[in-house]
Amino acid sequence: xxxxxxxxxxxxQAGGSLRLSCAASGRTFSSYAMGWFRQAPxxxxxxxxxxxxxxxxxxxVDSVKGRFSISKENAEKTVYLxxxxxxPEDTAVYYCxxxxxxxxxxxxxxxYDYWGQxxxxxxxx
Numbered sequence: 001x002x003x004x005x006x007x008x009x010x011x012x013q014a015g016g017s018l019r020l021s022c023a024a025s026g027r028t029f030s031s032y033a034m035g036w037f038r039q040a041p042x043x044x045x046x047x048x049x050x051x052x053x054x055x056x057x058x059x060x061v062d063s064v065k066g067r068f069s070i071s072k073e074n075a076e077k078t079v080y081l082x083x084x085x086x087x088p089e090d091t092a093v094y095y096c097x098x099x100x101x102x103x104x105x106x107x108x109x110x111x112y113d114y115w116g117q118x119x120x121x122x123x124x125x
Contacts, residue, residue, distance in 0.1 A: 001025075001026070001114075002024055002025060002026040002028075002029075002032070002098055002100070002113070002114040003024070003025040003026070003114070004022050004023070004024050004025075004096050004097070004098060004114055004115065004116035005022070005023045005024075005116055005117070006020060006021065006022050006094065006095065006096050006116040006117065006118060006119040007020070007021050007022075007023070007119060008020040008021050008119060009093075009094060009119030009120045009121045010120075010121070010122070011122045011124065012086055012121075012122070012123055012124070013123070013124050014086060014087055014088055014123055014124065014125050015085060015086065016086050016123070017082070017083060017084045017085075017086065018083045018086065018121060019080060019081070019082050019083070020036070020080065020081040020083065020094055020096075020119060020121075021078055021079075021080055022034070022036075022078060022079045022080075022081075022096030022116055023076075023077060023078050024077045024078070024079075024098060025077070026077075028100065029074055029077040029098075030053065030074040031053050031100060031101065031102050032053055032098040032099060032100050033050065033051065033052050033053045033098070033099040033103055033104060033105040033106070034050065034051050034070070034072055034079040034096060034097065034098055034099070034105075035047065035048075035049065035050040035051075035096070035097045035098075035099070035105065035106065035107075035112060036048040036049045036050070036070060036079075036081045036094060036095070036096055036097075037094070037095045037096075037097060037109060038090075038092035038093065038094045038095070038121075039092055039093050039095070039118075040091060040092040040093075043092075045095065045109050046061070047061055047107040047108075047109070048060070048061055048064060048068065048081070048094070049061070049064065049068055049069075049070040049081060050070065050105035050106060050107060051070045051071070051072045051079065051105060052104060052105045053102055053103075055071070055072040055074070057105065058070050058105075059105055059107065061107075063089075064083075064090075067083065067084050067085045067086075068081060068082065068083050068084070069081070069082040069084075070082075079096060081094070081096075083121070086121075086123045087123060088123045088124065088125045089123075090121060090123050091121060091122050091123050092120075092121060093118040093119065093120050093121075094118060094119050094120075094121055095115055095116055095117075095118045096115075096116045097109070097112035097113075097114065097115050097116070098112060098113060098114040098115075099111055099112045099113055100113050100114075
C-alpha cells in the first residue's frame with residue numbers, strides 16, 4: 001500500500017508561482033511512474049504532467065508546457081510540480097498519482113494505482 005500526501009497549494013495572483021509536493025510512503029517509490037492531475041469544479045479530472053519511474057522522461061498537457069515542470073526525487077520519495085506563470089484557468093484541485101510495477105507514465109487517470117487527497121490551487125486575476 002502506498003500513501004500519497006500533497007502539499008504546497010494556495011492562493012496566488014496571476015503570473016505567480018507555486019511548487020506542489022507529493023510525499024509517498026512505501027519502499028518501492030523508485031519503481032513508480034508519477035502523475036499530476038487537476039480537477040476544476042464541475043469538470044472531469046484532467047492530466048497535467050507525468051514522469052517515468054526513472055525520471056528520465058516527462059510529459060505535459062499542451063496548456064502547461066513551458067510553464068510547469070515535474071520532477072521526481074527517489075531518495076526523498078517525493079514528486080514535485082513547479083508551476084510558473086500561473087493563470088486563472090489553472091485554478092483546480094491538484095492530485096498526484098502513482099503507477100507501480102515499473103509501468104510507464106500515462107495520461108489516463110484509471111492507469112494509476114494510488115492517489116493523494118488533493119491540494120487546492122487558486123489563481124486570482
